[in-house]
Amino acid sequence: MVTVRAPATSANLGSGFDVFGAALSRPADVVTVEKAAETTIEVTGVGAQYIPEDPEKNTVGAVVEALDAPARIHIDKGVRPASGLGSSAASAAGAAVALNRLYDRGRSREELVPIAAEGEAVVSGVAHADNVAPSILGGFTVTTADGTRSVDAAIPLVVCLPDVAVSTRDARRVVPESASMEELVETVGNAATLAIGMCRSDPDLVGLGMSDPVVTPERARLITGYDEVRGRAFDAGATGVTVSGAGPAVIAACRERDRRDVAAGMLDAFAGAGIEARAYQTRIGRGATFLAD
């Protein structure tokens, strides 16, 4: 039996749509696997009632196929589904790391990224790796067609999760078909600034790099109260604010000393819009870790 803790993640980070991702120190899924002739899946924890246990419909099913690793799988959800925190990805990442060890498949962590991304295709139709990559590798990740690079970064974060659901599939429908050259230049500049900020663990540069003129404005419309939440986060000292993944979670970069006030301001703004929410005071964290094997 092998048990793996796979962290929640925040993809895009504003300027890095479908490219950037960051592992969060909390929350996380815990995936336990045991060899079996037939694959079965049991899901417990947050939002389990909304998550299919059919291997054809659960993200871990595609991972089982890719690794030829039938197993009895228990997923204890710590990452709420349809949250923008890589819930579907955390399970796929945890299963990939756990099954790779259980069957001694010998794949590297980098080789497990596209395997886990196949799980994402099951739920959103696209094998985007920007959540599974940081959930497997940890840190800040940059994923392109020729692979993933990661770097550890000490950046305090607040993730505020409203009590509403936005599916990735729906959120991908509002992504613009094209962008102007001016928007392209602004996005590249922001993305490069964010990457340097991560390498330097500089929350000011990371915050500046989270600005995005193309995708975020369209997705913000799906989140009631977003503008007020963003404004209150900045008032409390946030260095950058954007939609986490496909939303509805909202992520803010900040300094450690401001994190509590940023969380309080974001929660208060959602409450003012009549929306229950919870805030995670977190930071960029490690990738999947073995709890037992």
Ligand SMILES: Nc1ncnc2c1ncn2[C@@H]1O[C@H](COP(=O)(O)OP(=O)(O)OP(=O)(O)O)[C@@H](O)[C@H]1O
């Ligand atoms: N193991 C799993 N964990 C969570 N969701 C799963 C899993 N397997 C399938 N799903 C389905 O995937 C959907 C959640 O995925 P979705 O990508 O919409 O949200 P998310 O992963 O939390 O957000 P994001 O990808 O934007 O960070 C739910 O509808 C759920 O039924």
Ligand SMILES: N[C@@H](CCO)C(=O)O
């Ligand atoms: N890059 C993906 C991430 C989903 O978490 C999207 O924004 O659709």
